Every structure is written in C-alpha cells, then in structure tokens.
Amino acid sequence: MSQFQNVFVLCTGRCGSTTFMKACKHFTNYTASHERKAKGVLGRRRLRYPTHHIEVDNRLSWMLGRLDEAYGQDAFYVHLTRDPAKVAASYAERTHGLMRSYQPGIIMGPRKADPIEIAADMVETVTANIRLFLRDKPHCMAFPLEDAAALFPDFARCIGAEGDIADATAEFETSYNAGNPRQRQETAPKTG
Numbered sequence: 001m002s003q004f005q006n007v008f009v010l011c012t013g014r015c016g017s018t019t020f021m022k023a024c025k026h027f028t029n030y031t032a033s034h035e036r037k038a039k040g041v042l043g044r045r046r047l048r049y050p051t052h053h054i055e056v057d058n059r060l061s062w063m064l065g066r067l068d069e070a071y072g073q074d075a076f077y078v079h080l081t082r083d084p085a086k087v088a089a090s091y092a093e094r095t096h097g098l099m100r101s102y103q104p105g106i107i108m109g110p111r112k113a114d115p116i117e118i119a120a121d122m123v124e125t126v127t128a129n130i131r132l133f134l135r136d137k138p139h140c141m142a143f144p145l146e147d148a149a150a151l152f153p154d155f156a157r158c159i160g161a162e163g164d165i166a167d168a169t170a171e172f173e174t175s176y177n178a179g180n181p182r183q184r185q186e187t188a189p190k191t192g
Contacts (some may be wrong), residue, residue: 002030004075007030008076012123019176034057084120
C-alpha cells in the first residue's frame with residue numbers, strides 16, 4: 001500500500017536519474033516518470049503531479065521553494081547522488097542543456113573557463129541547495145548511486161512500494177543515458 005501521495009527524486013542530473021525512474025516503473029502501486037513536465041510547463045501546473053507518483057527530475061532542484069510550498073513535509077524525497085567528480089566530468093562533455101545555461105546565465109562567465117571547473121561549481125551549488133531543502137523534511141533518504149543495489153529495496157519499503165523489487169533493483173546494472181550524447185549519435189548505427 002502506497003504510504004505517500006508523491007515521491008520526488010532530487011538530483012544534479014548525470015547521476016542515474018533515468019535508471020532510477022526505470023527501476024520505479026516496476027512498482028505496481030506508483031506511477032513514475034523522468035522529467036515529465038520539464039518542457040514548457042509553467043506556473044502551478046509545473047508542480048502538479050498525479051497521486052501515488054514518483055517524479056525524477058533534476059530541474060526540480062531549481063524550483064525547491066515552489067516544491068516546498070506545494071508539497072512541503074507531506075511528500076517523500078530522495079536525494080540521488082553520484083561521485084561529484086564523475087558528475088562534473090559528464091556535464092563538462094555536454095554543450096547543451098544546463099551547462100549551456102549555467103555558465104553564461106547563472107554565473108555570467110568567464111567565457112574561457114575550464115568546463116570541468118564550471119560543471120563542478122554547478123554540481124556543488126545544486127547539491128548544497130538540495131541538502132538545505134531537505135533539512136526539515138521528515139520523510140527523505142540519501143541515495144548514493146554507488147550503493148543502489150543495497151538501498152533500492154530500503155527505498156521501496158520506506159514508500160510502501162509493491163511489485164517486483166528484485167527486477168526493479170536489477171535496473172541499476174544497466175547504464176541508461178550515459179556518456180556524451182553527440183558521441184552516442186556519431187557511433188549509433190545508421191538507418192535507411
């Protein structure tokens with residue numbers, strides 16, 4: 001029986017969020033999605049999720065004040081992390097998305113900065129914001145990706161998830177959405 005109306009997985013991105021969502025898809029009493037409302041949904045609709053739903057979206061870490069107003073201490077929160085150096089290295093390979101926005105838009109320069117340094121700063125900032133947000137939340141858990149096999153069954157118990165927990169945990173043996181997207185596209189088999 002679902003113990004929470006809503007579960008939010010907060011993270012920096014580049015840390016197994018797609019894998020986490022795929023694992024949650026094995027639950028029979030929760031729905032799960034990854035970045036369900038990330039594109040173009042504004043206002044209150046952006047944070048309106050169905051009941052008994054697990055949302056995995058790194059962009060929620062930029063909306064923590066509004067998330068607190070909407071769900072506060074009633075939801076269950078997961079802080080999904082991965083070795084910060086690996087996250088920064090993964091972001092430094094990307095020339096789109098958050099990295100393209102963070103340097104010129106948030107910290108406003110410098111133009112010739114080391115991408116690893118910029119990515120590390122972003123990872124540290126987002127991680128600190130999530131920790132502060134979770135400080136007063138009674139229903140939350142830290143979830144280092146490196147310990148996923150041991151922690152995922154505990155997470156399932158905490159939220160009262162039902163379904164094939166062994167198959168769900170096995171999802172962490174696969175790396176989804178890994179590496180440089182341009183590199184994946186160049187090495188993908190050609191069709192047509």
